[in-house]
Amino acid sequence: MFLSFLFRKKNPKDEKLRKQLEKILGFKPKEILYYKMALRHASANQKQKEIRYNNERLEFLGDSVISTIASVMLYEKYPQSTEGELSVLRSMLVSRKSLNRVANELQLKRLMQYKEGRTNEQKNITGNSFEALVGAIFFDKGYAVCDKFVRGIFEHYFDVENLMKHNSDYKSRLLQYSQKEKFALDIDTFESMEACEKLYHFVTEICIDGKFMASGKGWTKKEAEQMASYEVLKILGREL
DSSP states (O other): OHHHHHTOOOOHHHHHHHHHHHHHHSSOOSOHHHHHHHTBOGGGOOSGGGTTSSSHHHHHHHHHHHHHHHHHHHHHHOTTOOHHHHHHHHHHHHSHHHHHHHHHHTTGGGGOBOOOOOHHHHTTHHHHHHHHHHHHHHHHHOHHHHHHHHHHHHHHHOOHHHHHHTTTOHHHHHHHHHHHHTOOEEEEEEEEOOTTOSSOEEEEEEEETTEEEEEEEESSHHHHHHHHHHHHHHHTTOOO
């Protein structure tokens, strides 16, 4: 039985996928099952019992791994930046819009298994698949390989230095946008202290036309306003 396993014929489709992934990833996958699952959208499920044979769980893992790598990279790269500045920049790198862009550049959709659905339901299908792909790399190759791959993606597809330069003017951009679109913008900043904390921090809450949009927290008033403004711009699709 052991010898039959050793001399088992390789699946041509799996070998083709390995070669395609090698061009994208820069290394040859070992356990192809992880990658096949990462590239299989839930819409491709044929039966209810297959509910877990899709990329949703790997997407959950990949999301955390990408966020961790981005956090470490920015922490090391910008030692003088505040927590708020780093948080905003990380949000820009790992946003759904950014990951969709990366996945489209890598042409992941041509490798995916999925069924065409309504546009709104599948607009993030490629970005989600990219997260799942990182989850697959984590299981197949470990954190070090994940770290190298994700950092390479950030460096290749994003001008991080330029993003950092524009990382401190979100309130002005939001004010300009509100004037252009003629909506009422209310920005309320106040001091706060949570039960688990000993020091006061600032919280900014932003409403548009009387409707609450988002809040931001920081150790300074400016930092809180920038965080909240960025969150609102992200909701409005204007963060980049």
